[in-house]
Amino acid sequence: MxxxxxxxxxxxxxxxxxxxxxxxxxxxxxxLPVLIVLFLRYAIxxxxxxxxxxxxxxxxxxxxxxxxxxxxxxxxxxVLETYGxxxxxxxxxxxxxxxxxxxxxxxxxxxxxGRFFLAVGVCVVGVGLLVSGNxxxxxxxxxxxxxxxxxxxxxxxxxVGRVTAGRAVRPFPLTAVQTAVxxxxxxxxxxxGLPALARTGAVTWAELVYLALCCGLLAFxxxxxxxxxxxxxxxxxxxxxxxxxxLLVGVGLGxxxxxxxxxxxxxxxxxxxxxxxxxxxxxxxxxxxxxxxTALRHADTxxxxxx
Numbered sequence: 001m002x003x004x005x006x007x008x009x010x011x012x013x014x015x016x017x018x019x020x021x022x023x024x025x026x027x028x029x030x031x032l033p034v035l036i037v038l039f040l041r042y043a044i045x046x047x048x049x050x051x052x053x054x055x056x057x058x059x060x061x062x063x064x065x066x067x068x069x070x071x072x073x074x075x076x077x078x079v080l081e082t083y084g085x086x087x088x089x090x091x092x093x094x095x096x097x098x099x100x101x102x103x104x105x106x107x108x109x110x111x112x113x114g115r116f117f118l119a120v121g122v123c124v125v126g127v128g129l130l131v132s133g134n135x136x137x138x139x140x141x142x143x144x145x146x147x148x149x150x151x152x153x154x155x156x157x158x159x160v161g162r163v164t165a166g167r168a169v170r171p172f173p174l175t176a177v178q179t180a181v182x183x184x185x186x187x188x189x190x191x192x193g194l195p196a197l198a199r200t201g202a203v204t205w206a207e208l209v210y211l212a213l214c215c216g217l218l219a220f221x222x223x224x225x226x227x228x229x230x231x232x233x234x235x236x237x238x239x240x241x242x243x244x245x246x247l248l249v250g251v252g253l254g255x256x257x258x259x260x261x262x263x264x265x266x267x268x269x270x271x272x273x274x275x276x277x278x279x280x281x282x283x284x285x286x287x288x289x290x291x292x293x294t295a296l297r298h299a300d301t302x303x304x305x306x307x
Contacts, residue, residue, distance in 0.1 A: 007226050007229045008238060010222055010225065010226045011223075011226045011238035011239055012238050012241070013222075014219055014222050014223055014226070014239065015238060015239050015241045015242045015245055016245045017214055017215055017219055018215060018219060018239075018242045018245075018246075019094055019241075019242045019243070019244070019245025019246040019247075019248070019249055020215075020245065020246070020249045021211060021215040021246075022085050022090035022091075022093040022094045022097075022246045022249070022250065023090035023246075023249050023250050023253060023254045024207050024210055024211055024215070025037070025081070025082055025085050025086075025090075025211060026085045026086060026089075026090050026093070026254070027204075027207055027254075028204055028207045028208060028211065029082060029085070029086040030086075031200065031201070031204040032193075032196070032197075032200065032204060033190075033193050033196075034079075034082050034083050034086055035186060035189045035190040035193065036190045036193045036194065036196070036197070037082060037208065037211075038075075038078055038079065038082055038182075038186045038190070039183065039186035039187060039189075039190035040190075040197075040208045040212070041078070041182075041208060041211045041212045041216070042075075042179055042180075042182035042183040042185075042186060042212070043183045043187075043212075044208060044209060044212035044213065045179040045183075045212040045213065045216050045217050046176075046179045046180045046182075046183040048212075048213065048217060049172075049175070049176035049179050049180070049217065050176075050180075052172070052176075053172075053173065053176055056170065056172060056173050059173050059177065060168065060169065060173075062167050062168070062169050063169050063170065063173045063174050063177060064177060066163040066164065066167070066169060066174065067169075067173070067174045067175075067176070067177025067178050067181070068177060068178075068181050069159070069163065070156070070159065070160060070163065070174070070177075070178050071177060071178035071179070071180070071181025071182055071185075072181065072185075073152070073155065073156040073159055074156060074178050074182065075181065075182045075185050075186070076152050076156075077149055077152050077153045077156055078182070080145050080146070080148050080149035080152060081093070081097065081145075081146065081149040081153075083142075083145050084096075084142045084143070084144075084145030084146035084148075084149055085142065085146070086142065087140065087141050087142030087145065088131075088140055088142025088143050088145075088146060089250055089254070089256045090246060090249065090250035090254050090256065091246055091247040091249075091250035091251060091254075091256050091258065091266070092130060092131060092142070092143060092146070092250075093142070093146050093246065094242065094243045094245070094246020094247060094250070095126075095127075095130055095243045095246065095247060095265075095266055095269050095270075096127055096130070096143060096146040096147055096150060096269075097146055097149055097150050097153065097243070098150075098242065098243035098269060098270070098273050099123055099127070099147070099150040099269070099273070100150045100153045100154045100157065101273050101276065101277055102116075102119060102120050102123055102272070102273055102276035102277070102280075103120075103150055103151060103154035104154040104157050104158060105276075105280040106120070106154075107154050107155055107158045108157075108158045108161070112279070112280065112283060113279060113283055115275075115279045116276055116279040116280060116283070119272045119273075119275040119276035119279060120272065120276060121272075122268050122271065122272030122275065123268065123269050123272035123273060123276070125265075125268055126264075126265045126266065126267070126268030126269035126270075126271075126272060127139075127143075127147070127265065127269060128265065129261045129262065129264050129265030129268065130261075130262050130265030130266055130269065131143045131262075131265075132259075132261045132262065132265070171220070171221075172221070175217065175220055179216075179217075223239075243266075243269065243270060243273075244270060247266055
């Protein structure tokens with residue numbers, strides 16, 4: 001029980017950290033151009049990785065190859081997210097990006113029960129209400145960028161699963177390569193604005209370090225540690241609270257305001273996301289592959305198979 005509580009606590013803390021990243025990124029982009037924020041977020045992480053990698057030995061060919069590929073898709077996600085949060089509220093950004101949880105199974109599995117798409121529909125209605133303000137209106141540029149980020153992030157998650165399946169790639173070296181690729185990509189476009197860093201205050205630097213390390217490298221390592229000690233279902237439920245924390249941080253610390261329609265939209269997004277996750281998990285458990293794997297495990301252990 002103590003170990004379970006500790007693991008749950010780490011996952012919940014991780015959800016809070018990721019939820020807070022949207023307000024942090026929004027505040028940082030108020031002080032610095034988006035491209036500089038992106039470059040420094042990667043560069044700080046890359047420097048830490050460079051030091052830490054000494055204990056991992058040489059990078060394998062797969063870690064270099066697939067880390068570079070994933071670095072490109074991850075950079076695309078962060079470009080859309082950072083520009084998006086710069087033009088919408090932190091609460092909206094955290095809630096809209098949570099659609100990744102229901103978009104990922106669509107891109108990964110294709111065929112899903114009709115109930116899953118009803119859950120997606122609930123999320124879409126929720127997004128419409130969330131961005132409506134005091135009345136129904138078209139989504140703003142920031143909201144549309146966050147929607148695009150959710151789609152690209154879902155594709156990135158699927159790609160991670162595809163390229164790492166059956167390959168001996170280590171999580172930290174793979175992350176280190178992705179981080180280095182991002183730093184290189186954003187160096188040239190950010191270079192003209194780098195002299196402005198001489199006038200950057202301590203608070204903004206603290207925000208950049210927080211984004212790079214707490215919301216990046218340390219969060220990834222904490223996630224890996226926790227998921228190895230609990231079920232994927234339990235982990236996804238706790239990490240799925242990220243949009244709730246994004247909303248609470250935006251309202252509580254960022255002074256953002258929500259209308260009644262926006263509150264209803266937020267509730268529909270969270271509810272639809274959890275419903276979609278539960279439908280997808282049940283469908284996956286009943287798939288022929290899962291039934292076959294269960295039968296093989298029972299056969300290996302000599303346990304009777306359930307009917």
